[in-house]
Amino acid sequence: xxxxxxxxxxxxxxxxxxxxxxxxxxxxxxxxxxxxxxxxxxxxxxxxxxxxxxxxxxxxxxxxxxxxxxxxxxxxxxxxxxxxxxxxxxxxxxxxxxxxxxxxxxxxxxxxxxxxxxxxxxxxxxxxxxxxxxxxxxxxxxxxxxxxxxxxxxxxxxxxxxxxxxxxxxxxxxxxxxxxxxxxxxxxxxxxxxxxxxxxxxxxxxxxxxxxxxxxxxxxxxxxxxxxxxxxxxxxxxxxxxxxxxxxxxxxxxxxxxxxxxxxxxxxxxxxxxxxxxxxxxxxxxxxxxxxxxxxxxxxxxxxxxxxxxxxxxxxxxxxxxxxxxxxxxxxxxxxxxxxxxxxxxxxxxxxxxxxxxxxxxxxxxxxxxxxxxxxxxxxxxxxxxxxxxxxxxxxxxxxxxxxxxxxxxxxxxxxxxxxxxxxxxxxxxxxxxxxxxxxxxxxxxxxxxx
Amino acid sequence: xxxxxxxxxxxxxxxxxxxxxxxxxxxxxxxxxxxxxxxxxxxxxxxxxxxxxxxxxxxxxxxxxxxxxxxxxxxxxxxxxxxxxxxxxxxxx
Numbered sequence: 001x002x003x004x005x006x007x008x009x010x011x012x013x014x015x016x017x018x019x020x021x022x023x024x025x026x027x028x029x030x031x032x033x034x035x036x037x038x039x040x041x042x043x044x045x046x047x048x049x050x051x052x053x054x055x056x057x058x059x060x061x062x063x064x065x066x067x068x069x070x071x072x073x074x075x076x077x078x079x080x081x082x083x084x085x086x087x088x089x090x091x092x093x094x095x096x097x098x099x100x101x102x103x104x105x106x107x108x109x110x111x112x113x114x115x116x117x118x119x120x121x122x123x124x125x126x127x128x129x130x131x132x133x134x135x136x137x138x139x140x141x142x143x144x145x146x147x148x149x150x151x152x153x154x155x156x157x158x159x160x161x162x163x164x165x166x167x168x169x170x171x172x173x174x175x176x177x178x179x180x181x182x183x184x185x186x187x188x189x190x191x192x193x194x195x196x197x198x199x200x201x202x203x204x205x206x207x208x209x210x211x212x213x214x215x216x217x218x219x220x221x222x223x224x225x226x227x228x229x230x231x232x233x234x235x236x237x238x239x240x241x242x243x244x245x246x247x248x249x250x251x252x253x254x255x256x257x258x259x260x261x262x263x264x265x266x267x268x269x270x271x272x273x274x275x276x277x278x279x280x281x282x283x284x285x286x287x288x289x290x291x292x293x294x295x296x297x298x299x300x301x302x303x304x305x306x307x308x309x310x311x312x313x314x315x316x317x318x319x320x321x322x323x324x325x326x327x328x329x330x331x332x333x334x335x336x337x338x339x340x341x342x343x344x345x346x347x348x349x350x351x352x353x354x355x356x357x358x359x360x361x362x363x364x365x366x367x368x369x370x371x372x373x374x375x376x377x378x379x380x381x382x383x384x385x386x387x388x389x390x391x392x393x394x395x396x397x398x399x400x401x402x403x404x405x406x407x408x409x410x411x412x413x414x415x416x417x418x419x420x421x422x423x424x425x426x427x428x429x430x431x432x433x434x435x436x437x438x439x440x441x442x443x444x445x446x447x448x449x450x451x
Numbered sequence: 452x453x454x455x456x457x458x459x460x461x462x463x464x465x466x467x468x469x470x471x472x473x474x475x476x477x478x479x480x481x482x483x484x485x486x487x488x489x490x491x492x493x494x495x496x497x498x499x500x501x502x503x504x505x506x507x508x509x510x511x512x513x514x515x516x517x518x519x520x521x522x523x524x525x526x527x528x529x530x531x532x533x534x535x536x537x538x539x540x541x542x543x544x
Contacts, residue, residue, distance in 0.1 A: 050533060
């Protein structure tokens with residue numbers, strides 16, 4: 001068992017250092033997922049086994065009890081379809097839906113008529129990117145986005161490319177922020193949309209949305225932002241930030257899973273070609289029955305987020321500082337990915353040199369963590385976000401993302417930091433690369449030979 | 452509590468104690484610690500509010516919160532699961 005771990009660590013760290021040719025995407029993902037099934041086996045917890053701590057708040061968040069309390073009456077008693085216009089069941093359901101719409105609109109400083117309920121931020125992203133691009137495709141064929149966007153945005157852009165659009169993927173600087181000068185130069189007269197996410201889900205950097213909004217407004221094109229990770233955590237006002245389209249996700253702000261919203265500006269009007277056809281609900285932009293209990297939950301979560309924003313932000317910053325200080329003071333050669341100032345404090349991505357990420361995750365089995373985002377965690381490729389910010393291959397393989405949220409306690413943070421320090425030390429002691437570094441050998445000057 | 456305010460201290464204190472007692476019976480660790488912490492901080496923050504209208508509003512909110520906590524505690528007790536690793540005493544088998 002021990003020797004298997006050692007060989008695996010050796011092989012994987014060597015794989016990181018030597019420039020082996022990468023297989024193309026489909027092949028590598030199939031073989032990688034087969035290998036992944038061997039590395040971290042999923043299994044159910046035993047009856048009396050203690051549950052791990054949850055430190056993965058960027059993947060999803062537990063529902064706040066107050067949100068569940070608001071949703072239950074609509075699951076149990078008031079079950080009418082909000083679009084039924086002829087009886088009390090429909091009217092009360094519709095009233096609840098409109099109240100929820102107002103709550104969501106208040107959080108971002110919008111008008112309730114500008115909010116469309118969807119099934120999540122992925123659907124909102126698809127709707128806005130494909131919808132805007134296709135509506136204006138007669139005259140405008142260019143779309144701009146960044147390299148560190150969420151997979152759904154990048155995939156929608158790939159679909160647009162196959163339909164004949166031109167997409168520019170802006171690179172980011174090594175701190176994760178985009179270069180405003182470069183954005184300005186990339187904008188062409190036939191650009192219809194710029195899409196930049198507010199807070200990145202893997203490294204937590206906060207993009208300069210206000211400045212980008214200003215640039216887009218001055219050049220008369222639409223600005224879409226994926227604010228799933230930012231809503232309810234940092235103050236957002238769509239008129240201040242000059243944003244035309246914004247995606248909101250329910251399960252990132254302590255609300256239910258399966259619901260989200262899209263903000264679509266009315267003045268100046270943004271026209272979208274709808275993705276889902278049907279009975280014309282939600283102003284014709286997204287047909288389909290609005291799930292009243294989920295929408296009510298989203299509204300309650302947004303209202304709570306607005307009330308608790310300051311309190312949560314102060315707490316999360318204190319806890320995040322505590323975690324980072326503890327780990328970085330005890331363990332050398334740790335790099336924090338992303339800009340240290342322009343970030344949301346609750347998302348910390350640390351790279352531990354000379355330790356492999358997967359083996360560290362396996363060692364920290366009492367804490368629920370992830371390396372990279374949930375969408376990319378199935379393949380063993382390092383996350384594309386880390387590659388885009390220019391992290392070294394070996395550091396990209398050994399990154400772990402810590403998420404801190406409303407419900408995290410000091411004991412959890414201390415426990416995580418202790419375990420992390422302990423396991424990193426243990427794994428480094430087993431690593432021959434670490435021994436070489438201790439002896440003063442410069443790893444980059446070594447010529448590795450293939451066997 | 453501030454004795455110059457028109458609402459006497461005793462009902463406020465009893466509400467506070469009841470809130471803390473209910474919060475302590477939340478089975479899940481994260482919700483329990485959050486409820487205790489939030490109740491304490493909210494009462495501490497509003498310690499010197501004097502305006503009777505504002506006080507009444509806050510007290511109503513506290514009563515609603517008590518009802519919410521009571522309902523949610525009974526739901527969580529119906530669906531119990533294992534304890535987390537940082538909890539002090541392990542459950543008896």
